[in-house]
Amino acid sequence: MSKITLSGHIEVPKEDLNAVLTELPKHIALTHQEAGCITFTVTQDSDNPQRFDVYEEFTDKAAFEKHQARVKASHWGEVTKKVERFYTVTES
Structure with missing residues (x-):
């Protein structure tokens, strides 16, 4: 099994910022509870409040795919549907 790492950032439209925050x-709490989550951080940029740096690691592709499916079906998925995502996903 290969670990999956996602790194990058999201850019939140100004009108959605309060809902995202x-x-x-x-x-974050729900993701930390997921089976296979090794680490998950989302940090708001101090110079650009609409940018959030994202870093996550999952034990394998199956755990990562379950996370992605949960996110899409969650309230978070609804709140962030207009967010632009700039990610790199690697397998190691």
């Missing part, structure tokens, strides 16, 4: 702690 409100929902983010729940999204």
